[in-house]
Amino acid sequence: MAGILFIISAPSGSGKSTLVNQLRSLVDNLEFSVSYTTRAPRGSEEEGREYHFTTHEEFERMVQNDEFLEHAEVFGNYYGTSRRSLxxxxxxxxxxxxxxxxxxxxxxxxxxxxxxxIFVMPPTPDILATRLRNRSRAEGGVEGEVIQRRLAKAKQEIENYREYSYILVNDILAQAEEELSAIVTCERILRDEHHVTAEEDRLMTLAKGCRQENAENRLRPVLAAFGLPD
Incomplete structure (x- = not known):
């Protein structure tokens, strides 16, 4: 059954882009929606690959014409997903x-x-800060104020984890990659019933463990590390 919409969110620096890229290499028939943004390209980013880069004026015109499925302002720049992509x-x-x-x-x-x-969580603030510093160095500079602002933003975003059906803690990359792939497989099986193979049954069990209601034990130390109640 085609047409399932998967949403993946995570604080900046959580490793989401790495997970998404790996998922796209592992799973067939999964389109990736390239968002629009008004921010400047970073590092090796290319137009049409990571983002469609546009101006504030053009973005606002698209908003007025109701061309976005969603849009938001983050750190002074606009980001949006075209309605046409779905x-x-x-x-x-x-x-x-x-x-x-x-x-x-x-x-x-x-x-x-x-x-x-699907919400991807970093395991601790210290690990997230290290990832943000490493990314900043790769992009040509480390700005302590920006990193602190992103850490504060991460805490705010993590507070919304209950809004998501599945939760991944990206502490072991290979495990998070397999869990993300399992979630896509599981949802496809649930919406297109057929005889389940032994491997599909294993993936469905793995995905079930990532359901928010089943992930409390994994989430508790992460929430505590960020100073949040469980």
Whole structure:
């Protein structure tokens, strides 16, 4: 059954892009929606690959014309997902993956209630800070103020984890990659019933363990590390 909408969100520096890239290499018939943004390209980013880079004026025109499935302002820049992307994926018999922030995910869930939402958590603030510093160095400079602002933003975003169906803790990359792939497989099986193979049954069990209601034991130390109640 094509046309499933997968939403994945995570604080900046949580390793979400790495997970998404690996998922796209492992799973067939999964389109990735390239978002629009008004921020400048970073490092080796290319137009049409990571983002469609546009101006504030053009973005605002698209908002006025209701061309976005969701849009948000983050750190002074606009980000948005074209409404056309979901229709195009369905027309080509594919599911669609959206890599969007907490604000955008809320808008999408309101428009598409049966969307599958996945939240990726960093294991601790210290590990997240290290990842942010490493990324900043790779992009040409380390700005302590920016890193602190992103850490504060991460805590705010993690507070919204209950809004998501599945939770991944990205402490062991290979495990998080397998769990993400399992979630996509599980949701496809649930919506297109057929005889389940032994491998599919294993993946469904793995995905079930990532359901928010089943992930309390894994979440508790992460929430405590960020000073949040469980």
């Amino acid at each position: 229709a195009d994926a369905k027309a080509h018999g594919k599911d669609l993956l959206l890599d969007i922030d907490v604000q955008g995910a809320l808008q999408v869930r309101q428009r598409v209630p049966d969307a599958v939402s």
